[in-house]
Structure formats: C-alpha cells, structure tokens
Amino acid sequence: MAILDAALELVGELGYERVTMDGIAARAHASKTTMYRRWPTKAELVADALRRHAQGDAPAVPDSGTLHGDLLATVAEIAETLTGDRGPSLIGLIEAVRDDATLREHVASQVRERSHQVGREICGRAATRGEPVHTDRAEAVLDLAFARLFTATLFDGGRPSLEEQRTLVDTILLPLLTTAPGRAA
Template sequence: MVKSIAPSEDTRTAEPGSSELRGEARTVAILDAALELIGEVGYERVTMDSIAARAHASKMTMYRRWPTKSELVAEALRRHAQGDAPAVPDTGTMRGDLLATVAEIAETLTGAHGPSLIGLIEAIRDDAALREHVSSQVRERSHQVGREICARAISRGEAVHAERAETVLDLAFEHLFTSTLFDGAQPSRERQRSLVDAILLPLLSSGS
C-alpha cells in the first residue's frame, strides 16, 4: 500500500540555494522534473526529494498539491500526453475524428517524447495508487472523447449510437494497449484504420 507522506518540519521551506518558481511555471517545472527522472532512473527509484531537488521546488508545496508520488506522476503523465486543456480532434466526420483519436492514443502509449504507459507497466501493476490514478484518468479522458465525438456527429446529421460512446472508446484504448504491448511498437497507420473501419465505426454508426 502506498501511503501519503506528510511533510516533516525540515521540508516546510524551500531547500537552501533553490530558486523556487511561482504559479504555473513552478507546476510545470515539478511535473517536468518527475518525467525526466522517471526516464533516467525508473519510477521505483524516483523520490519526492529528488523531484524537488531537480525542480528547485519546496517540498511543502509539492506535498500540499500531491500528497503522494503516485498522484504527482499521474498528473505529469496526463499533462504530458494531453496538455492542460486537450482538444478532441474535429475533422468534420465521425470517421475522421476516430482516426485522429486512435492516433493520439497510440502516441500516448509509446511516449515518443517522454515516459510511456507501456514503459510504466510494471510500476502500474505493482503500485496500486498509481494504477488507480492512471486508470481513472484514462477512462475519464476516453469517455469524454467518445461523448464529444458522438455529439458532434449527431450535430452534423450523422446517425450514431451515442449510448455506446464510452464503451467503444474503452475498447479502442484496450485494443491499442494490447497491440502495442505484444508487438513492441505502436500499431501502424494501416492497423489503426482497420480498427476504426472494422470495429469502432460500425459499433457507433446507427443501422449497423
């Protein structure tokens, strides 16, 4: 079990010699430091102390916002993959939106410019708190995307099984995750198109 670690008295101020940042710049520095360290030494060996030192941040500030390492890392992964206000792709058709979304999921899994979910699979398996945070974020984002894609399609006049949106996006993520894990690389564009055209689009299109 991963327990929250309360800051001790000697963590209530920034470390001597640190140049503590403020506001959003401080948040970005902390989250970037977490991802950098995971890439260098792995999730298991990263500590809140090492993140604070890399980011020149106050540990009190970190513990106030992220009581555990798993919470901090989960937010870092989310921001890295999506940005602060991720936009759902709008291509003009439901098929196009699904293709763009599948491509985004594939990129997230392999982490071209930072830690990937596939690379963190052992940490996610062994750390229940990290697993819960990441799972919650993935499902929340997938469901949001599915609902928005269907709502847009309906507004364009496309016939859609909107009630299937969340399930279909869960299926897309799970298929891409499994394929990436077993193949050691993200699915090709051709396989991504096949997933959309043979499975996702028929499930969402009314009359299928």
C-alpha cells in the same frame, strides 16, 4: 510547471520505481513542502504529470468534421500516449501501475475519464452534423479502442502502424458506432 516536468524527465530516465520525491524536488529546484502540499504521494505527482503531459493544459478533442476522421485522430492520440513519443510511455509504466495501487487508481481514472469524454464529444458532434451514430455506445467503443491499442502495443513491441489504426477504426469502431445491433453494415 517545473515540478511536473521534472517528474516526467526522471521517470523517463530512471523508471518510476527509482524516482523519489527528493529527486524530483532537486531537479525542479522546488521545495518538498510545496510538493507534498499539492501531491501527498509520488504516485499522485507522477499521475498528474502524466495527465498534463498527455492532455496538455487545455485538451482539445479531435474535430476533423467527420466521425471517421475524429476516430482516426483519437486512435492516433491513444497510440502516442501508449508509446510515449513525447515522454514516458504508459506501456513503460506497466509494472509501476500494477504494483502501486495509488498510481493505478489515478492512471485508470484519468484514462477512463479522458476516453469517455472524447467518445461522448466526438459522437455528440457527429450526431449534431446529422451522421448516423449511436451516442450511447461512445464510452464502450472508446474503452475497446484503448484496450485494443494497449494490447497491440504491448504484444507487438511498438506503436500500431497507421494501417493497423485505420483498420481498427474502419472494421471495428466505426461499425459499432453506426450500425444497428444484429444488422450488417
């Protein structure tokens, strides 16, 4: 949709704070009335644009055939969203998310809903395949993955390497999902 694309382009070019609804309407050649009917605030419009961009119209959950492979693919997707290789990065919006309560609420909700949905789906598939997995830990483990990748991206100044992503999956995420509490793997 042209309006969402225009919002992403402008956020990438100008930064969230400098983007206006007028600017988005002009870039998209759209009516502000139409925009305000669907998105009452800039924060809601930008959050919707980010969601659509990160997930696409019909988000697919990684399905490699193994829990390990699905976790690796999911971690790579989270890292890409944080660094914004295909548009504005979540890290680049950190001040806007901090300062704009509406944007913060929408982005936080989207991140949690998506990561929880992905976690439930990949763990459910693993259980169906007969892999030993604690499906009840799926949401917490994906929250942990996002937090670790976010922190690494913020403090290291870039996307975690493939080796760092693999280490996160192999030494933290997979053991948490497949090992009984109090037992070594």
